[in-house]
Amino acid sequence: GGGASSSSSSDARGPSAVPSNPPDASDEVVVATTPPPAAAAASAKRKKTASELLEEETTSSRVRVTDPKQHGEGRKGHTSYLVVLIAVQDGAPIPRGPPRRRRYGDFRWLHRRLVRSNPGSIVPPLPHRSAVRSETRFSDELLNYRRRTCEGWADRILGHPELKDEDCVEAFFRGDDERFATAKGGDEWADSGDEATARGGPQSPKADRSPESGGASDRVQGVMDGITKLARGITTKITRMRKSEILAEHEEEDKFEALEAYATKIDQQTQAMVKGATAVIKCANDRGHTLDLMGNRFKAVGKLNHPGVVNSDIPSYNATANAVAESVRFGSAAELKIRDALKLSLLEPAEELRLEAKSLRDACDRRREKQAHLTNRNDAIRTKESYCLEVEDKPHPDLQFQRNRERQAANELRYAKRDAETAKVEFDATCRALLRDAERFQTEFANRSRAFVLRWATAQMELNDLAGDVWKELKREAVLG
Numbered sequence: 001g002g003g004a005s006s007s008s009s010s011d012a013r014g015p016s017a018v019p020s021n022p023p024d025a026s027d028e029v030v031v032a033t034t035p036p037p038a039a040a041a042a043s044a045k046r047k048k049t050a051s052e053l054l055e056e057e058t059t060s061s062r063v064r065v066t067d068p069k070q071h072g073e074g075r076k077g078h079t080s081y082l083v084v085l086i087a088v089q090d091g092a093p094i095p096r097g098p099p100r101r102r103r104y105g106d107f108r109w110l111h112r113r114l115v116r117s118n119p120g121s122i123v124p125p126l127p128h129r130s131a132v133r134s135e136t137r138f139s140d141e142l143l144n145y146r147r148r149t150c151e152g153w154a155d156r157i158l159g160h161p162e163l164k165d166e167d168c169v170e171a172f173f174r175g176d177d178e179r180f181a182t183a184k185g186g187d188e189w190a191d192s193g194d195e196a197t198a199r200g201g202p203q204s205p206k207a208d209r210s211p212e213s214g215g216a217s218d219r220v221q222g223v224m225d226g227i228t229k230l231a232r233g234i235t236t237k238i239t240r241m242r243k244s245e246i247l248a249e250h251e252e253e254d255k256f257e258a259l260e261a262y263a264t265k266i267d268q269q270t271q272a273m274v275k276g277a278t279a280v281i282k283c284a285n286d287r288g289h290t291l292d293l294m295g296n297r298f299k300a301v302g303k304l305n306h307p308g309v310v311n312s313d314i315p316s317y318n319a320t321a322n323a324v325a326e327s328v329r330f331g332s333a334a335e336l337k338i339r340d341a342l343k344l345s346l347l348e349p350a351e352e353l354r355l356e357a358k359s360l361r362d363a364c365d366r367r368r369e370k371q372a373h374l375t376n377r378n379d380a381i382r383t384k385e386s387y388c389l390e391v392e393d394k395p396h397p398d399l400q401f402q403r404n405r406e407r408q409a410a411n412e413l414r415y416a417k418r419d420a421e422t423a424k425v426e427f428d429a430t431c432r433a434l435l436r437d438a439e440r441f442q443t444e445f446a447n448r449s450r451a452f453v454l455r456w457a458t459a460q461m462e463l464n465d466l467a468g469d470v471w472k473e474l475k476r477e478a479v480l481g
Helices: 004-011 052-058 104-117 140-158 167-174 177-184 217-244 252-302 314-393 400-479
Strands: 063-071 078-089 092-096 098-103
Touching: 063 140, 078 104, 078 140, 078 167, 098 104, 098 167, 098 177, 104 140, 104 167, 140 167, 167 177, 252 314, 252 400, 314 400
Parallel strands: none
Antiparallel strands: 063 078, 078 092, 078 098
8 A cells, every 4th residue: 555655745745644554464475476477478458467456456545544543441442543535646645634533333333324224235344353352452463454444445435336425424434523423323223333332422431332342232232133134034035935926026026036146156156265265274374383393303303312323424414304394494484474474365355255245145135125025015005905895895883983994994005005105115216226236246246356366376376386495495405414
């Protein structure tokens, strides 16, 4: 992202300039090699490499999330980040408004708000990672991970054609503290999240509940959300099975069926990617620890004495064992360094792709929920119509009572039709939004998948080159010894 250019330009522009990102340990490792000869000579119209895609993504960013700041200590402590809208001119970020302080829970609140208020849109997922232990809640690794993911996610929201103009987005990025608190005030989702902010605004005592580590309220909210989603899913499936002949359908229902099949396929593929990335990292980890163990064994061999053996070559043999031990231990450190690099270059992108696939499935499920709701509303109309006929066919002897029955039945039918009309409007709007967003999603997902595959190939080349270098050095040491 050009931290050095940001800091130098910051000095030139003064205090209003965009602050540079804090040092990130994960930024120190860059996995990149020259493409294989076959790929380089394939065509003059080659597509951009993964590194070029990443560079382009960074320089075209619309927002910076920087300066993690800890507030308080213990379970009531939390972290806020500086959120700055920017425009890139001549390679330098220029602020487009005053910076805003936002907590990590505020990002999660915005994600939930966008999902629930835009059921037809494919909302980019916000990767979430909680601290396993309380002492790691403010660790540099966790804070940098959240800063990176929040910045990438915020940039995608600002570039999303269906979401960028939402009122909650405007309040989040451009609103002052009062306006943002007002946007969250009375919101039924404002209290839930990793850092729950109460309806009363950021300064409410409830705001310190459920801090960075993902406290009890966050876990309870997650369980409740999961139960609610499961219940909605079961209701939707039951509706589709029992009312398949009368299921409300969109005029382009075949497109949605194809989209659901696509979502299922990429979900399976991305899960396999995560498993593969985890296996590669485990392999590097196992190799690193095994080499370290062998290095220690070789070093022990180099210290052995051989009483009773009169041979002037023994010191040479010991020196060779020590040299090999150092080389093997160097290989161990290199493997563990590659392991850490793979977590950033392979595992995190693979997990993000899996969440991308899940976001499409969730959007399809929300459309199905709207479809099931409309089907139930239509079924309610038929039930009320049958009741109206029954009231007419079987009149009550009391004329006044019969009139009241007819009036009540007519009112219930009118209400049922009104609810069905509302459900139809919501269903059609959800379908239109999903169709509009599906093409954008598939294009973006294809690009991100391709970048991931390039990262994978590059990482494999790095691993092979590293292994070759290590064993060449070992062989050289052995021969010289």
